[in-house]
Amino acid sequence: MRLDKFICHAKGITRSECKRLLHRGMVTVNQEIVKNPGLKVSSSDDVVLSGASIQRFEDIYILLHKPPGYVCSHLDDGAPSALNLLPESFDAFKAKLSFAGRLDADTTGLVLLSTDGQWVHRVTSPKQKRSKSKQYRVTLARSLLDAEARAVESGLILKGEPTPTRPCVITLHSDTQCDIELSEGRYHQVRRMFAAVGNHVDALHRFAMGNIRLDDSINPGAHRPLTQQEIEFFNND
Known part of the structure; x- marks a missing residue:
């Protein structure tokens, strides 16, 4: 994962804020000051911001069965947000989740959510192939x-x-x-x-x-994590 993406996800800051911190020399990787936002980091690297170690943030990928009456928005815009269907264990991540393909309030069924903005973009890109229908x-x-x-x-x-x-x-x-x-x-x-x-x-x-299907085991309002195969399907253009 890129260093700037790692920091943004872990600390909930914007990419521009992260770049300013890097430019000021506030970030070290394995005890060395790093200013390159594109540096690749892994779970074995020790990333420190302003003297405090950053815990690795793993991206979340979710399939949600949206019932009628919910909107695909972070705000309750005339109807409750579909994010309200997720349990309390997701509260710390809800602000980072993005909808990969929205449904209107009256439409039911499969909704994909993730904290991985680049993956969401690939899912929703108008340039997607027919196999990603x-x-x-x-x-x-x-x-x-x-x-x-x-x-x-x-x-x-x-x-x-x-x-x-x-x-x-x-x-x-x-x-x-x-x-x-x-x-x-x-x-x-x-x-x-x-x-x-x-x-x-x-x-x-x-x-x-695409290759992700909503089967009968997922009741309205319920969710499940995506498999690695489902996630990778949208990474292979």
């Missing part, structure tokens, strides 16, 4: 016609946007229920795509992002 279960207000499904799959111009949506894949389960697989993440995209063909989404549930 998102999958949703959609319940519609009325039957989806074949022509409407083909239009959604082919790509649509959404109101206020100059470019069409990327091609996607729809799998029908019934006249009013389907799965949709997207390779991008625009604002309220699924709801807006079906509205564009004259339908309405009654219920929306995300059950997969």
